[in-house]
Amino acid sequence: MHPSADERADNRLRLPRWMTSEHPLPWLFPCISLLLVFGLYPILYSLWLTMYKRNPATRMETFDPAWNWSRLWADERVWDALQVTLTYTFVAIILQLTLGMLIALLLDTDRKGFGILRALMTLPLVVPPAVTGMMFLLMYDGSFGVISHALYDLGIISKDDPLLATGSTALLAVIIVDVWQWTPFMVLIMLAGLRALPKDPFEAAAIDGATDVQAFFKLTLPMMSKIIALAVLIRGIDLFRVFDYVKVMTDSGPGTATETLTAYTGTIYFKSANFPFASTVAIFTLLVVLIVANVFIKVFKVRF
């Protein structure tokens, strides 16, 4: 004899009230713990480190909260690195956004075969950035790199100015790698946005005789503005902390032409072993990201 519905309900595991969905905290506890351990603790520890002056010879650390910040203020490389970081972020985001939108518009169709194209578009995203950097390092090589040789043959660059060792080209060469890898991310977001747009306004515009270009600027862009802002915010924060490509391809050079804030932090940490000062630059980077991101969120009214 089968149990009745009431009996089944009675037999169901009864959880204590504090473990039900009305009280999510216990369920979130593991996640919150991880965030505290791997997110908050390192930040607090870095903050604590910034308050100490380190003697690299004796490895003695003395409490001096202003020392590292005054040093940061006086360090020209920090401001150069900030400038490079901002340039890198700005140029890369413009290129990725523009290309991402254009490719998304091309792929936003249900024609046969475009599904595969959309899938192929995502391939660069699965390659680790360090590997991508190595790959392009070889292709940019002044002696045997395929990209360098193509550019020599086209007369765009001279053999006397290797791409990654010339101040005027190194940063752009690294940005192009970033664009190659991360434009597909923009394509995915833009495609999702385009597909979510209502059809009616476009049909009405078509009846009224609007061209595709007019429809794009008058309808698509305004309706996509929130998605675009969100994409810019996500990629912008990511770009601001770029490290892999710079480390692998130029190691901040030539000179400091491609030295970003994170790359400089790595240099201070790994080459000079000045952990307090490296922490100070890292915290400074975090502050810059927080301020810029918040201003961006306010100005463009980004909603999550």
Added chain:
Amino acid sequence: MSFRTHDKQRFIIDSANDFTNRRISKRDFLRKLGMAGVGMSAFAAGSLGGFRSFGNMAMADAHGETPEDVANFLREAGKPFAGTTIRYTSESTPPTVVLNQLKSEFTELTGINVEIEIVPLEQVLAKATQDVQGQLGTYDLYYLDQAWTATFSRDTIDPREYYADKPDLAMPGFDFDDFSEPLVEGISLYQDKWIGLPFDIPIFTLMYRKDILEKHGIAVPQTYEDFTQAVELITAAEQENGIYGTGLQAKSGHYSLECDWSQAVWGHGGSIFDSDKMFSGNDAAGIEGLEWYMNLLANAPANSVAATWDGQWQMGASGQIALCQSWAEFFPGWNADDSAVKGLWEMTTPLKGPSTLRGRDAVGFGEIPNWGHQGGSSIALSRYSSNIDAAWLFLQWACSKDIMTRCTLAGGFAPMRTSSYNDPRILERKNLEGSGTTRHLGTVLETINNYMASEPDMAIWAGLANNEIPTELGKLLTGQDYDGNPKACMDQIAKLVDQQVAEAELR
């Protein structure tokens, strides 16, 4: 220092083809890929310059026999540590790569497993730095470049003391006196303490393409003036054929550039520090050296400003350059069977004069101005290791007379032990042209004994040599800053260096 990138790629492709066509087993295929995966350094090539033949040669030597008394000692002494795993991180230098292949012999005798992580030099520094900072003991042994000797001196155990303190673990016939005295002084000694055992000695010598010098009727350069004239003449005559007078390792921000620069400064009678421990690269001799170096850049492949020792090695092996004052360990690879210029390179002692060397009493921090820059390294026993005894056994084995000689035979680099230079197996190959040659070792030994220069011994040198100095030099050489004015660049470096020396209270 790594075998050439394109050689590595070709090796991987060939291996994959061999495997898919069933010419080699899966095991061999994996082994070969493993070997390819470690090629991060210049040696690389060196020994791997004939990579395929090197593989065979190394394996043949791997089957050599450990002397009976040493083998018996290791079997007995290793018993209590059987099953222990010791860890060691190193740059891919010739002895490390060969040692990595020979280590199974040690494991068979002692039961002690050895893990060797082979990574680029800057990563070795980063790993060691983190390990000592946290006193973690992640690594039982450190590979320490000579520029880091003072930095890590307090984190290591003096091997001579340990040898005396632990007679049960003292290898018979180890013979500390057999280590070349200049090498010990220049590489492993800091304030009377051996921070480790000397393990590797890349040293600057003069290498030249005899065919090109003969073609243009140029005598082998003896002085910096001779060298400059030869380089300029060859560049002018051969540039259209893709051959330059010389090639440099002038990558901005890289230690290799600091090595090139310090050689140029010493060679022109200058020094890095003066006797008051102030930076002196900006004095007249220092500027002269830097100007000379800048002139060389105009006579070198453009890629020199993007090249470390790997890139410079490639220039030599591909026949792009005719003269080069750089690491002697390039030589075997440039003469290897598959080198584009096999048998055409010759070696002699580094350039001398016309400037006079600065005396050792006129410089600071134990710097040794001389004609041949050394870039040696030690293996050091970590004070924080929890397997010190097992690591000590491995360290003695790795630096024993037999293993050092066999590493030399397999890798073609220069040994640290005096006895190795007279070993019959080494002498047998002294006239050999092609892979496995030892015909350069006589010059190397002469340079070590008479002309070896060494960088300052100071706790912050690792940072200065890897960061401030090569970064500012890079700005100058690539035109990013200083408008081509070497004095302005050197003054800025002086400001940065002196400030750090003062902050570290080293003066």
